[in-house]
Amino acid sequence: MTTTLERETRPIQPKRVNEIRVMVGGQGGDGTLTVISLLARCLKLIGLHTYDARNVLSRIRGGHADGVLRGSVNRVLCSGDALDALVAFDEEAVEVGSPLLEADGVVIFDSSRGPLKKQLPPRVQVYQSKLSDLAGTQLKKTLLKNTISFAILSRALGLKQELVERVVKERYQRKGGEVLEGNMAALQIGFRLADEIGVAAHYSMPEGAENDSLQVVGDEAIGIGFIVGGGRFYAGYPITPASEVLDYLSVNLPKFGGAAVQAEDEISAINMAIGAAVAGVRSMTATSGPGQDLMTEGLGQAAEAEIPVVIVDVQRSGPSTGMPTKHEQSDLNHVVFAGHGDFPRLVIAPADVTDCFYLTVDALNLAEKYQMPVFILIDQALAQNSQSVPPFDLSKVRVERGKLLSQTELDSLPVYKRYEFSSDGVSRRTIPGMSGGFSQITGNEHNEWGMVSVNTENREKMMRKRMLKAELAKTEMPRGRFYGSPDAKIGFVSFGSNVGPILEAMDILATKNVPTKFLLVRSLHPLHEDELVQFLDSVDTAFVVECNLSGQLAGLIRREVGFANKIFGINRFDGHSFRPSEIAQRVLEELGPKTGGNSRNA
Amino acid sequence: MTTTLERETRPIQPKRVNEIRVMVGGQGGDGTLTVISLLARCLKLIGLHTYDARNVLSRIRGGHADGVLRGSVNRVLCSGDALDALVAFDEEAVEVGSPLLEADGVVIFDSSRGPLKKQLPPRVQVYQSKLSDLAGTQLKKTLLKNTISFAILSRALGLKQELVERVVKERYQRKGGEVLEGNMAALQIGFRLADEIGVAAHYSMPEGAENDSLQVVGDEAIGIGFIVGGGRFYAGYPITPASEVLDYLSVNLPKFGGAAVQAEDEISAINMAIGAAVAGVRSMTATSGPGQDLMTEGLGQAAEAEIPVVIVDVQRSGPSTGMPTKHEQSDLNHVVFAGHGDFPRLVIAPADVTDCFYLTVDALNLAEKYQMPVFILIDQALAQNSQSVPPFDLSKVRVERGKLLSQTELDSLPVYKRYEFSSDGVSRRTIPGMSGGFSQITGNEHNEWGMVSVNTENREKMMRKRMLKAELAKTEMPRGRFYGSPDAKIGFVSFGSNVGPILEAMDILATKNVPTKFLLVRSLHPLHEDELVQFLDSVDTAFVVECNLSGQLAGLIRREVGFANKIFGINRFDGHSFRPSEIAQRVLEELGPKTGGNSRNA
């Protein structure tokens, strides 16, 4: 079989760009996403920052899957609005990716199942060839089409061949043997193919030295933060998109004398986390919506019995089994309100991978200082998309264990009561094995000793004691971040991974002379009312941007600080993150012809 | 052993009353509460209405337990503020009951373990005797002290001996033999004892013919409503204070070809209810807080898969295991917000036993018409305290099955799609066994056929379809009830069993020249904003009365309609229901010296 790279004959001038956006699409499970990670590594080595996003189905093989990589001289926090290049292994991938292509974008198409059918705009450059067939005949492994395509892509992006070879080599070094050889051979085939028919360098990116940033996904950053923050016991049950926390900790916790247990279900997971905490270990569990539901009872137990435990909720499209691999931010109500009875809890919402690391350490400290459950609420995009982040600063990490007594401290006490009333509501803790520290820890209402009690006075005091802790904890909860022009009368309020698209939407709006500002909320419960009141007071219209239908953040804000008539919701709930342009567009639509006008209530 | 009924020598004149309030207190599990139910029966037979309340510990024997019975010529919905008579089997019962005693109240005390120590106010009449000892020596069964005390009590209350004998006979007829004889003998001993030492008739109640009201507790009324409303499948797991629903239905459902299954846990219970509903049966489950937590995932499944199921939440003191036998209203947030993702649900809050019956029928209809989960939210007091209610009117019961197709209707369709889009969001339902009605029912996001789908357009439409149903269902949800003077500027807003104490508090306030009005909310989700807005607009201060610490109803109201600056919370969370005087007192305190003034924000 002869391979032809059908090339159109326009002369190409490499475009100088500070940013490059590439999609690779094909069938789930056939390794197309590897191309994304190889490219990410290349770009890092020439000093760029990267962001990647994956779009897969809840099945292991087959069905459309794609990944987008964005490389930039600046840190980026979303995949943006458009694509410069598209590697497509089938027609469906072209359907999905081409609407986003820049007018002069590049398409690399695997024509093994026939030439490209889709009609593309005239300036789009299409390179097509039977990549899979080529890999099959020459390398006996059709999956190596990926590496072949990567070689071609690297040419179109103007990347140096040595760099590309180094990255592929590094990547398969450990596997060695056939795997390494096959991939290196595939690269050469790709380069030859590109040479043969003269694939042009369409882009030229600024090349610098490798930057020192880390490429990490949110789930992993939480895992790292957990270990560094002194966490030693983790229990979890597999679930998309939280499994990466389990995976990461299963490999890494044992090195530190810790353990990551795969529980039989999420009920077991949270109760194991509770058990380890009772014994004195910093512990955590992570799951997504369905698992969160099952942890509800354990949550109340941790609160009532005053047990420090960190719960990570990685939100996906609900309700119920929903769309397991898809993005959403619709568990706010659940994490803030779920569970019978009144009890304290803290809900922290990291907005980027850096936050995921530092706020996990904070969560561990808060849990132990205030002896209560602390949620880390993230979303699928933040959990699974990798970001370039500055190296985590280990010197900033503090482990604060609050009123956990040492044996010496305990020895000096005349009386030890696990739930002793105190001015800050926090009682001293002992752990089993300490002499003189006997305690009864219970989810029943109890007196200071931890003995079951229905005494009405005691009850009232215990309820207030627990609630007081949350009020005091609030003073240590992460503050929001402010962006934009202080004088703007149009504001955004949002949380989580929306920070990326919103910041870029603000840039777009600025170019249209719509100055905006933005309050990124990072504590969802308790809310910092002061920052919200100040912000909402200062704007005419506040767009509350969230990936859910009902406006859960907007609801929390109305409940806690009011301002219903200034709040306008921008909501998305189709399983995907916002795009910057879409947010800008919705704002412009809402403001109508004359910008800055007051908007109607959502 | 000789028994003496130590009697003080003031001459007694029977007081004519329209109402009588009696407490019987002793150790848990020793049958003292039987006295309450015997008395309730007597009062009904002379035409009075009754209300009883029980105060027990979460243990089977031992520890203080008491019951209060209130009989009145009017319907009463709480146990009120004071006691006319107290039967105390130990000193602790006197401690508990005596503070509530009227100045000229009566105490009947079992002095088997020594004469009464507690000093009581001078006008209180104490009759003490070694009742248990007497029962032990004369009847070989100390527990018969209860029946002895009942005889004495009946004298003090001025009840006719034949009536008392009839009631005791009726009560033990079925058990017959020794039990019946023992109790009848105990009665005689009691009467003789009373005669011997001349127990006076302290009260005289209006005696009429037996009234036709039913004496029912809320849990049972829900059980009856369920059967009459066409419910045939119930699954539950034992839990206080919801077990009575399981108990009632276990006995009665089988008679109708239905089944009440004791599941292995609450997760199983809700999934069984779902399974039966999928098969076409009206189904229900009931539990309390800890079980509700475990049902969270099932709730979302029912909503996403559009399965009609009724969930009864009988609130008790939370959080966690909390105080299992104690009253609270602190699951509002949970039932309204729990569960990951956005999905529709309905929350109905019956306020009295009559509501429990009719609103259960409504819940079944709403669940099936709108194909979604419907909560019936009640509280321990409503669930377990018995009220005299007018006989349920069976002619008012309708069974509306919504879009459940008959085979004939199905036959006439060209296409059948389980989740077909429609103008009201409701799709036609078939049940397995129908020909041509194949459907896929799933908790994954799905297309109209019920096949898993992540198509973005479909997703948005399906989300809106489900949410639309709740909006339309709202028009059929129970409206609130208004009480009091329309012109009053002081308002109450509340729900559930608080209706009793609030109505009486309003009477107290009226006597102090503080006119009030009251909106009793009966739909908690969706809320009827219109009635709230209208009510809140019309008052200066709204006291939101609820048995929880954090003001959950107040929070819901702020979230949905605002008015934060008019709302003032009256909260109780020590495990007991409000007393009328306490509510009145708190209002007066809040209003300060000049009534009607504007109050500060809670």
Added chain:
Amino acid sequence: MPETFPVATPIWCPGCGDFGVLAALKKALAELRIPPKDTIIVGGIGCSGHIHNDIQVYGYHSLHGRLLTTATAVKLANPRLTVIAAGGDGDGYAIGGNHFLHALRRNPSIVYLVMNNGTYGLTKGQPSPTAQIGFEGTKEIPFEPVLMALSLRSSTFVARGFSGNQTQLVRLIKEAIEHESQGKGFAFLDVLSPCVTYNDTYAEWRKAVVDLNADPDFDNTNRSKSFQHILETIVSGRIPTGLLYRGEGASFERNVLLPGSEPMALQDISPEKNLESYKKLLRKFA
């Protein structure tokens, strides 16, 4: 007859054992002439748990691990239906283990097909309770569902098949469905169904499986003997398959339902229908 949902193409990876289970199930249903309209498949959550999408019968996709308790209620609601629960080993033995235990205890007449691959396919290859020692670092001795099923004195049908042995599998599924249809109770059938992507055990399993029904010494009506035989087989490194135990006992629906009453799902529940008995309910409180 209205047009109904288009049967889906399975989502499974090429070569997945579940294809064999689907094929055998279809064949068994067809050969037994079970009316599709009276059949409902209750799927679990997992790769395996999509099987109900691939057959033209009624389908319900349960919550993860909850298929058995749901299916039990479907049966009570309408004993005339053929109720088949089908899911994975993670679904059934990890998160769903308690419902498995209680289904065995109650003995409702439903078929339970477990596509057992020792792993969580859909979440990408974590070890399940039946994972072999060494798989993804597993150190625990694998859970043996057939032994556990035998340990409940109320179990009436315990079997194991292999997706790679269609003849045997079709036979076992047919026997399971017959057990169910005749109201004899819970027909439990664990099917070895390899996950070629994450835990490809085809070769090992093909070597290790042994059909105990082919052994004349094997008595599948004696609970302890069967237990012993299975245990010895396992200890010797082989995998016992076949109809491993068959016993008798009242089914759950028989124990629970009023004999001779109309299935709840088909009852006329209009209030007029039962007015007199409803009045009786009220009289108890008068």
Added chain:
Amino acid sequence: MPETFPVATPIWCPGCGDFGVLAALKKALAELRIPPKDTIIVGGIGCSGHIHNDIQVYGYHSLHGRLLTTATAVKLANPRLTVIAAGGDGDGYAIGGNHFLHALRRNPSIVYLVMNNGTYGLTKGQPSPTAQIGFEGTKEIPFEPVLMALSLRSSTFVARGFSGNQTQLVRLIKEAIEHESQGKGFAFLDVLSPCVTYNDTYAEWRKAVVDLNADPDFDNTNRSKSFQHILETIVSGRIPTGLLYRGEGASFERNVLLPGSEPMALQDISPEKNLESYKKLLRKFA
């Protein structure tokens, strides 16, 4: 030494079997000289689940049915502790059944005492999975926890005692605690502990119990033989008691924890302590 919580008076009804369990447990702990400060009792929810309040050791009152999974983690966190889980049959075999199964599968070194009375005492007498046929309308064959425990190939200690036989019970509890303390795995001890209020089985049980360890034919090291012996005993209307099975296998904590590492609960987790290894974690992402 600080004054700590005052040991509670049991909440049980006079005559409740749980008094016997408490007495035997106290005796066993004392005789083995287990240091109270290194002992933690994890109680379930139920009448039985209050037992931890009645002994001066560390106590944790778990959620209903969750005592085993909690206790497993306590053990992993600090294997030096003596971890005793103690609860009811509703707690352990109904809602908690799955954790029972998985504790048997994982074999953590903890003692599990079930106060088995065939009923839900604290919620007023509903039948539990072990309720005898006829109790409160029960029609299902009672669940046999000891048979199920035997059916897991990883179980290492399966026993049954009777609250009415203190000598045997103390011996069994001591053996269970020794199994746990020596890190041999999960020591499961079902104790017949009658509920005199709702299901008073004292008389029947006293008649029916038989100590299998007294039978020279009984081999408690052979899983299938023990299974058979127990089953036959039950079928003949008697109740097998004694140490019913003792086997060997790696404990969960041995499988999971880095050999020789300091118990997690006692580690110094200040960041300085591990700075170099933490830096290594970061380098993986650079």
